[in-house]
Amino acid sequence: MTGTRQAESPVPPPHAALHSLILDSIREGVFTVDKDFRVTSFNAEAERITGFSRREAVGRKCYEDFRASICQRGCALRETLETGRPLRDVRVDVLDAKMLPVPIAVSTAVLRSGGRLLGGVEIFRDISEIESLRNELKGQGSFENIVGASPAMKRLFQLLPDVAASDAPVLIEGPSGTGKELVASAIHNLSARRDKPFLRVNCGALPDSLLESELFGYLRGAFTDARRDKPGHFVLADGGSILLDEIGDITPAFQLKLLRVLQEGEVQPLGGSRPVKVDVRVLCATNRDLAAMVAERRFRQDLYYRIRVVPITLIPLEKRREDIPLLVDHFVRLQALKTGKPIREVAPRAMAALTAYDYPGNVRELQNLIERAFVLCHGQRIELGHLPAEILGSKEREQAGVELLAGRRKPSERAVLQAARPVSQVRASADPVAQKLREALAAHGWSRTATARSLGIGRNTLWRRMREHGLVPGKPSKKRGT
Amino acid sequence: MTTCVAIALFGEEVSPRFCYAESVLVACFVNGQEAWRQVVSLGDPWIPGRLSRLAGIGVRTILCGAFNRAYLPAAERLGMAVITGMSGNAEGALAKFRRRQAASSRASPSRG
Numbered sequence: 023m024t025g026t027r028q029a030e031s032p033v034p035p036p037h038a039a040l041h042s043l044i045l046d047s048i049r050e051g052v053f054t055v056d057k058d059f060r061v062t063s064f065n066a067e068a069e070r071i072t073g074f075s076r077r078e079a080v081g082r083k084c085y086e087d088f089r090a091s092i093c094q095r096g097c098a099l100r101e102t103l104e105t106g107r108p109l110r111d112v113r114v115d116v117l118d119a120k121m122l123p124v125p126i127a128v129s130t131a132v133l134r135s136g137g138r139l140l141g142g143v144e145i146f147r148d149i150s151e152i153e154s155l156r157n158e159l160k161g162q163g164s165f166e167n168i169v170g171a172s173p174a175m176k177r178l179f180q181l182l183p184d185v186a187a188s189d190a191p192v193l194i195e196g197p198s199g200t201g202k203e204l205v206a207s208a209i210h211n212l213s214a215r216r217d218k219p220f221l222r223v224n225c226g227a228l229p230d231s232l233l234e235s236e237l238f239g240y241l242r243g244a245f246t247d248a249r250r251d252k253p254g255h256f257v258l259a260d261g262g263s264i265l266l267d268e269i270g271d272i273t274p275a276f277q278l279k280l281l282r283v284l285q286e287g288e289v290q291p292l293g294g295s296r297p298v299k300v301d302v303r304v305l306c307a308t309n310r311d312l313a314a315m316v317a318e319r320r321f322r323q324d325l326y327y328r329i330r331v332v333p334i335t336l337i338p339l340e341k342r343r344e345d346i347p348l349l350v351d352h353f354v355r356l357q358a359l360k361t362g363k364p365i366r367e368v369a370p371r372a373m374a375a376l377t378a379y380d381y382p383g384n385v386r387e388l389q390n391l392i393e394r395a396f397v398l399c400h401g402q403r404i405e406l407g408h409l410p411a412e413i414l415g416s417k418e419r420e421q422a423g424v425e426l427l428a429g430r431r432k433p434s435e436r437a438v439l440q441a442a443r444p445v446s447q448v449r450a451s452a453d454p455v456a457q458k459l460r461e462a463l464a465a466h467g468w469s470r471t472a473t474a475r476s477l478g479i480g481r482n483t484l485w486r487r488m489r490e491h492g493l494v495p496g497k498p499s500k501k502r503g504t
Numbered sequence: 505m506t507t508c509v510a511i512a513l514f515g516e517e518v519s520p521r522f523c524y525a526e527s528v529l530v531a532c533f534v535n536g537q538e539a540w541r542q543v544v545s546l547g548d549p550w551i552p553g554r555l556s557r558l559a560g561i562g563v564r565t566i567l568c569g570a571f572n573r574a575y576l577p578a579a580e581r582l583g584m585a586v587i588t589g590m591s592g593n594a595e596g597a598l599a600k601f602r603r604r605q606a607a608s609s610r611a612s613p614s615r616g
Contacts, residue, residue: 085520086591089570094514094524117521121573121588219581 049147051126054133055084055099056141071126071148073119084144090116090128096362099142102130112364113149113355125153166208168201169352172342178205178334186212191284191329193269194307196336198465199386202307203265205334210263215303218262221255226268226476230276235292238283244293256289256300263303269329270310270321281325304329339381339388346377349385353392354404361396368404375406379413382457383464390467456491459484463493506539508532509601510558511594512568513543518590518597520569523551529594530563536606551575555582567597 042063045052051068053061064079064087072079074087085093091114092098098109108131115123126146133140165179185192186209194202203222210220225233235244239254255264272280283289284304288297306329315321339346350368358365368376372395381387395408406414459473466472474484487493509532511518512525519525531541544561546554551572558566559582566579566586579586590597 082591083517085514086569089520091521091524093520094526117570117572121570123572217577 051146051148052143053079053084053088054141054143057103057139059084059099059141061087062141068146071118071124071146072116088116088144090114090126091359092128092362094362096364098128098130098364099144102132103139103142106132108132109364113358113366114362115359116146125149166204166211168204168208169349170342170345171348172345174337174342175345178336181334182208183212185209185332185334187214188332189303190331191304191306192332192334193312193330194305194334194336195312196307196309197338197384197461198309199381199384200336200338201385202309202336203267205336206263206265206305206307209305210303213263213303215262219259220263220265221259222265222267223255224267225276226271230273233272233276234279237280238289238291240292241294244291248293251291254289254291256283256302257291257298259302260300261302263305266304266306266329268308269306270308270312270315274320274322277322277325281322281328284325284328339384343377346388347373349388350376350392353389357392357396363396363399364402365396365399365404366402369406372404372406372409375409375414381464382461383467387464456493459487459491459493463488506532506534506562507564507605508562509565509567509598510544510563511590511598512566513594516594517592518567518569518594520591522566522568522571522586523554525568528558528563528566529598530558530561531598532562533602552578555579555584559584565601567601 042065045063045065046067048065049067051071052063052065053068054063056062061079061082061084064074064076068079069075072087072089079087084099085097092112098112098114101107102109108129110129111127112129113125113127115125118124125148127149128144128146130142130144133143165182168175168178170176170178182205192206192209194205196202206222207220210216223233223236228236235252235254237254237256239252239257240248241251242248266280286297287301288299290297312321312326312330316323316326339349350373354365354368357363376388376391383390391409391413392404394410395404398408399405462473462477463470466476470481470484470488474481477484479487508530510528510530512522513519513527513529514525525546527543527545529541530544532539544558546557552575555575555578564584566584567590568586568588569591571579571586571588576586587601590600
């Protein structure tokens with residue numbers, strides 16, 4: 023201890039040093055930039071969150087240090103500098119020093135001196151604790167990226183850890199767009215195989231010969247173009263899991279080959295003479311009624327029982343309507359992160375319309391609707407006008423959605439919604455062929471090529487059937503009596 | 505020997521985050537000489553999809569500002585190395601990478 027008078031009453035630090043001291047003592051990350059987005063100051067919390075020291079950061083472009091999800095698409099600071107308007111609490115994520123995403127809330131403002139633009143300031147805070155608490159409070163509103171709080175989804179969430187703990191084959195059945203792949207992925211992620219590969223093969227998209235080489239691989243010289251050995255997905259997924267999607271679409275000949283692999287636990291690459299032992303958990307998914315196919319002898323009974331040790335059935339979205347607001351919220355957050363747009367909510371009337379709609383394309387269709395709304399929305403809230411005409415029904419229908427959201431109507435009370443449904447939808451639903459076509463079209467984003475392929479018919483046939491059943495926009499139905 | 509490198513782009517600069525880069529500059533070198541280069545548009549920010557696409561065109565190294573660590577095993581499974589911490593002009597970053605590679609190959613010459 024020196025005991026000098028100077029130590030007892032220190033000289034106050036100069037202004038710049040004082041500012042720096044204050045900035046370093048607050049719990050928010052703060053950095054300032056000049057008009058060219060070069061960092062001019064960087065406080066201690068900004069150093070902690072980004073992992074860059076002040077020395078490294080100052081003088082560089084802010085996006086080199088900040089690495090936020092909005093830096094390249096919809097930078098908040100750029101918007102503020104261009105419009106002069108400050109932004110508050112834009113939810114984004116940054117990569118920290120360990121290259122892991124950290125959720126943060128960003129606010130921006132313009133820096134001026136005597137009316138002259140100096141640059142901007144960005145203030146941000148780590149909201150990872152708030153986010154995790156919010157997720158807990160939501161009461162199991164989501165599980166392994168699967169969103170839902172309906173009784174059916176809660177049952178699924180309870181079941182998944184037990185299913186994951188075993189190595190038994192799982193058959194996931196459900197209409198297109200209900201999230202069969204997400205469930206398969208959750209089973210893998212919750213299992214002891216989580217650090218090993220999880221591969222997905224769409225069995226319906228490939229002819230037998232290609233499917234065989236994809237799944238089992240081939241050796242050099244097995245066929246004309248086989249210039250080198252290629253391991254199949256079963257070998258690549260060794261130790262992990264494989265999802266055989268659209269399993270109901272494989273031919274009887276391939277069903278037999280697959281049965282042998284499942285029974286023996288080994289694959290034989292094309293052109294090879296020795297089988298290769300593999301340890302892969304097999305998960306299958308289909309939107310077909312495999313039991314009916316077995317009864318019609320279109321699917322092997324022995325294979326059916328082999329893959330259906332644990333059956334999981336996913337229900338259509340219209341039968342768990344109470345999950346729609348949760349899903350909308352989830353997709354809005356996801357899309358905001360992807361696009362960097364500051365959209366945070368959905369207007370009540372738009373939410374009512376979204377809740378009342380039937381979703382023949384299920385969750386995937388809902389996700390597409392939100393993506394579409396993001397393209398059209400330039401504000402902070404998705405409005406009714408950002409939704410396509412097909413989901414906007416009559417006033418009564420929308421009112422039914424409002425009441426459903428307010429809890430004044432039971433989710434199962436579909437009759438009211440049905441009664442208020444637009445005429446075109448009633449016609450389509452009354453006609454089972456039209457309904458099937460509509461579902462298939464919606465599941466493939468109304469792409470006729472993809473839909474025709476999924477239904478196993480030609481594009482022209484599909485077009486003709488669409489015309490017959492009044493599914494061509496602006497064309498009246500040719501079929502009489504519908 | 506052929507080496508293909510992809511540099512995540514943000515305009516003419518290295519992208520600060522691989523998943524948000526709209527395109528990559530793919531440059532391929534045969535025996536140390538540049539054989540071809542092309543700007544490839546990436547579209548969807550879904551990282552596994554991007555990795556599969558780049559692996560499919562023969563990319564073995566990705567250069568970028570930052571890369572979500574959770575997806576590093578996926579890149580490794582596809583035989584790709586990810587070099588982060590790159591910044592500034594993309595051409596400069598490519599030249600820096602090549603200088604580093606040349607230095608390391610001089611330091612550990614391959615046998616026969």
